Amino acid sequence: MYGLEDIKPKTGTMLKSVCYKRVSTPNQALTGHSLEVQDQLFQNFVSQNNITILKVFEDSGRSARDLDRPDMEELLDYCDDNAATVDLVLVQDSSRLARNVADHLTVKAFLKKRNIKLIPLDGSYYGDTDEGDFLDVIVAAVNQLESRRTGKKTKRIMKALAEKGMKPGKSPLGFCNSFQKDKPIYPDPERKHFIYKAYEMWISGNHTVYSITNILYEQGLRNTSGGKVNKNTMTNILKNILYCGGLSYDGVIYEKAAHEPIVPVDWYKKSLLMFEKRNKGANRTRKYTTLLAGYAHCLKCGSLMAAEYHPKGNYFRCKTCEKTYVSLEKADKRVSAFFHGTVFTEKALNNLRNVLLEVKQEQGTSVPEQLKTLRQRRDILDKKMKVLEDKMFGGDELVESERIKARYQPLKEELKQVDAQIIEMDKPSTNLKDSEIEKVIQGMKNIGELYDAMTKVQQKQFLRFFISKAFLEKERTITSFEFVPEFEALVSRNLVRIRSNWLRR
Ligand SMILES: [Zn+2]
Incomplete structure (x- = not known):
């Protein structure tokens, strides 16, 4: 009837079970009647079927409110911890376990994932085949239960550890x-x-x-x-x-x-x-606009470079190949040299005006969209990492810890990059206005001087109409730029000439 003969014990020769008993009213608990009945039921069942009882969980005489986190939670924890040993969970009837069918199936699916069979002793056992489809529908519910449980359990374990003077979680360097x-x-x-x-x-x-x-x-x-x-x-x-x-x-x-x-x-x-x-006294905040932040790429390996600010000088550094260091100041000067070597034709200036107007319109929409996408990505990464952290430091699955660490590291790297991008994009908008575009067009005839007259923030804003990437190298500082398509089109149609003193790729 229960299909027990088909189950092979996970360890040893006898099936191992945990029992869960619960009484519905405090009155029943006081008389002890109901619990005794349940005990008797368990005893009969295990002796008839050659089953060992590992542990009995009991929610007795609690108020309905207390039943929110009763022994049920501990039973699930126990099954989780001992999934390699426990074969069965025995309950008097399904209503002992959960208040509704969905909860029941959720708990059952949780156990099923650990290859543990749930056996209600009232005969309401329905085999694994019928509700297979239905289980799919409630996978989401299982996941929710699991994540909530893992979080709570980890927190509980960690707090208990701290109280015992044990550092919970990952140890810091040293x-x-x-x-x-x-x-x-x-x-x-x-x-x-x-x-x-x-x-x-x-x-x-x-x-x-x-x-x-x-x-x-x-x-x-x-x-x-x-x-x-x-x-x-x-x-x-x-x-x-x-x-x-x-x-x-x-x-x-x-x-x-x-x-x-x-x-x-x-x-x-x-x-x-x-x-x-x-x-005290050393409360100077750094105010430095990094012109090429987000543009500077390592020529050797192609990675986006990070700016570093040191007392002795500020550098772009390639964190991937570790081979490229370029002074920020030198790089900025090369950008200025580039504009001094750039000459626009009359026709190009008219075209450029149109391009600038278009790009300006785009700015309004594309940045918030990109930010939204980045933030969503960050949330996803955050969730994934939390799950892995729980596994690494919750004290479980020791065997798997190396594998989990290997999965954790790339997520951490990506999160770092996403964070950096968000910070860069989240800065207050300095979008160009129409009147400013006209001024820019006038100044284009002498673009190098125009560029030099701008503030750093303006220069940075200006740059994005021309350049999408700058490739940096130790010896030659900036070796080449990748242009935005609009500017590239002008250059390739000879509407803009770039003097040979500024080498292109
Ligand atoms: Zn590199």
Whole structure:
């Protein structure tokens, strides 16, 4: 009747079950009658069918409101954790388990995914074939239940860990995750002495965070992807109580955590004081318009380059091949040289006026659209990463952790890129107005000087009517531009001449 004879135990020779019992009213629980009946039912069933009971979950005498997160949740957690062992879930009848059919099927599908059979003992067992189609319809519901559950469960586990003095989640640089339940993080043998040095240098007052990252890089400190530890990460290291043996989670600070500290507590306190001291008076915010941000590409590998701002000079750097560094200032000068070498014919100026008007119209619509798309992409990435993070740090599926990490890394990279694009596009609009376009046309006759007379922000705005990409190289700074189609059309029809002192590809 239950098809039990077709099931092979996952482990050992006997089928293993968990039981769930529940009483509908507190009264029934008080008399104990109903629960006893259910116990008896389970006992009879397992002895007749040669089944072991691993655990019994019981929601007894609770108010209806409490039943929102009763033992049911724990039962699902248990089945999730022990999916490799549990063969069956036994309930007196389906109504014990869930309040409606949809919930019932959802729970059943959740169990089915873990290859666990749900057996209601009242005979209302319907085989796996009939509701196959129906299961499809409620896959969405299952996913919702699962994600909600995973999130809650992870949070619960993490909070419990923090209370025990265990750092929940991924360990920061300098520590390693033990990847074992109830084991704290431990100092990374390869990196802990770098952390020690970083604190030592910082509290001495003789170094900036930036210089510390450089010195330690030279001495061999690498981040988890093998690169240089950046300034933000270093700042976080120097401000994190974790390194002196404390723990901060969810707004609560635990001064004495279970892991081994890397630096003494008074070093940590001195480090915080040093940040306060340095921040006073040093509150200059960088105001620098990066002309070629979003345009600069590495000639060697084609990647979009990132601008970096250092006390000694500002550079575009290729983070992909690591081979190309170009000074921002030099690159900007090359752009100016390009415009000085560009001559428009009368016919071209008329054409250009039309092009500018068209592009202006397009600006109004395309940016918000692109932003919307980028934001949607970011949300998707965020969700995917959360799911993987839950898997990595929820304490489950240890075996799979390497595979999960491999899936996680590319998402992280993409998120970084998407974020950068959003920041770039999200800046206040500086779209050209009609009157400004006329001025531009007049100035076109001497476009180089016109360009030089503009502010950086205007130059940047101007640039996008001409250029879609700039290719950078260490020796020659900018080797070539990729033009926007409208401008390319003018150039190819000889309406614009570009002097040979500015090499094109
Ligand atoms: Zn490159």
